[in-house]
Amino acid sequence: MAGVGPVFVGIRPPDTVRHELAARLDAAFAERPVPGRRVEPADWHLTLRYVGEPGEVGLDLMLVGLDEAELGGPFDLGLDGLGAFPRPGRANVLWLGVGRGATELDDVREGVEEAVDRSGFGREDRPFVPHLTLSRIRPAADVWGWLEAEPDLRVRWRVDEVLLMRTVRDGGRSWYEDVAVFPLGP
DSSP, X not given: XXXXXXXXEEEOOOHHHHHHHHHHXXXXXXXXXXSSEEOOGGGOOEEEEEEEOOHHHHHHHHHHHHHHSOOOOOEEEEEEEEEEESOGGGEEEEEEEEOTTHHHHHHHHHHHHHHHIIIIIOOOOSOOOOEEEEEEEEEEEOOHHHHHTOOOOOEEEXXXXXXXXXXXXXXXXXXXXXXXXXXXOO
């Protein structure tokens, strides 16, 4: 795979969950659309670990590391509650946070972190804030009104795999492509 591009390990909601969440998002904000550039539902995911551009050798090492990693078993994950980075009064990102399954998700993330570290990419030094990005906002904006609306965006699903994904860029477009799937469980 020449020119691997930036890679990350993540979890993607199933199609049914993405469709349900998109419909809830549209209904909740029909009168006042979500600010910024909305992320397409096909690209919705939770990043467990961003790696960057590993090169072909690094990618091979990571594939082996993730294949051998102790990632735990399947678990139920729930998304609910809007949030914003870096803060609601001057947000660059509007996101949906994790409720149910947060402990299990953190255990999976730790297994991923260990595998990435053993592959030679070191450990992440930033705190892990699990979220699904809904919108990227440039320039930064105050999103308190959207957060205070407290829309019902809760969705749930059974997580049974993690993905190694890469960012593909073609002209002005970009999207995410699966590189490998790592099932959870024995």
